[in-house]
Amino acid sequence: MPELPEVETIANGLNKRLAGDRIDSVWFGSKPEPLKSSAAVIARTPEGTRIEQVQRAGKHIVFDLAAKKKDQRQWIVHLGMTGRMLVAAPESELLPHTHLVARLKSGRELRFVDPRRFGRLEVRNSAFEGPGTEPTRISLEDFIALFRGRKTPIKGALLNQKLLHGVGNIYADESLFRAGVRPRRKAGSLTRAEYAKLHDALQEVLKEAIAAGGSSISDYVDADGEEGFFQLRHRAYGRQGKPCLVCKTPIKKIVVAGRGTHYCPKCQR
DNA sequence: ATACCGACCTGTCAGC
DNA sequence: TGCTGACAGGTCGGTA
The missing domain is CATH 1.10.8.50 (Helicase, Ruva Protein; domain 3)
Known part of the structure; x- marks a missing residue:
């Protein structure tokens, strides 16, 4: 679905709402195939991992995470055609095709919803670099x-x-x-x-x-x-x-x- | 190396 | 009303 302007809008919104919050636990839908890294790796995101900031790189949303120790890592999300990243209250209705829910220290939830399942979520331990050049800044x-x-x-x-x-x-x-x-x-x-x-x-x-x-x-x-x-x-x-x-x-x-x-x-x- | 084309998925809408 | 097929913001891998 989303191209650069949409991903930028989403990443900015997520950054505003999530920077400084912490991930307590992660829950998966019954069909977690869209998650490129195995669900197990994502589930290993340590409790209390702090969301430092959320940015856009190309069409990817990059979550900079830092656990309590020196374990730097990133969640890289690509929304495909129909993916959505939502911040929701726990009691709000779970949309169909919700593949991942991260419960946050603040009591809210970060949810990844993607009916068509072209989206991807991946965990990295090194800094993510997009594949090409940023069109917004290229000479x-x-x-x-x-x-x-x-x-x-x-x-x-x-x-x-x-x-x-x-x-x-x-x-x-x-x-x-x-x-x-x-x-x-x-x-x-x-x-x-x-x-x-x-x-x-x-x-x-x-x-x-x-x-x-x-x-x-x-x-x-x-x-x-x-x-x-x-x-x-x-x-x-x-x-x-x-x-x-x-x-x-x-x-x-x-x-x-x-x-x-x-x-x-x-x-x- | 490059370029086309189907595959990957589900939902929606137009047309019959 | 209901079925069928085309199409949808994206990317990947196989083949020519």
Whole structure:
């Protein structure tokens, strides 16, 4: 489900609510397969482990944990398409597909819910490094270097987490729309001016989406159960058949890199 | 090395 | 009303 702006919103919300709290015990649903590290490893998280901070890295939520001794570790959560991390009162109803519940010292619970089970929770003892570069901070020169010589469609390259981490289907389409670039263009074939436009468009759209709390489509909510509002400002994603907001040409939907792709045939070249 | 394509899961919605 | 198939914010592994 969630891309960079949604994960950022969730991680910030979790950090605000959980930093300084402690994990007392961990409970698993009947089907804990989404948990990449074996459930046993997660269950071994020592009682009283302190949550130092919660941050985003790419599309991952990183919990920095410290036990009483020098045992540094991290929980790395990827929400897949439908994953949610909720902070809830113990008496509040357990949603279907709840795979993990961590009881906290404060009396609240941290819950991992994921109907489609594409999400993952993993325990690490070393600092997590995302697979690619942060799109929010990358320089134009580094951005151009990522795509040089690539024949894959630019949309696919934007989605490739080994290049940029955090960009997903919505923000790939939205940034290509803003930059006026067709999704099927070969990644290595853009002009310098087009790379510059795409670089700026991507950073702009991510920044605006974070400010709006992300895009809520069907079931996305942040750690407080609040919806984001950026879906109201999508210009391409999900607007197939509707008039382009710039030129009124109907927005087209095609498949690129195996994903539904939305673009304006007139504005994007 | 790179690129396509199915697989992984469940839920929802459009169409018949 | 109910069934079937397509599709959904993501990633991985096999094959060409």
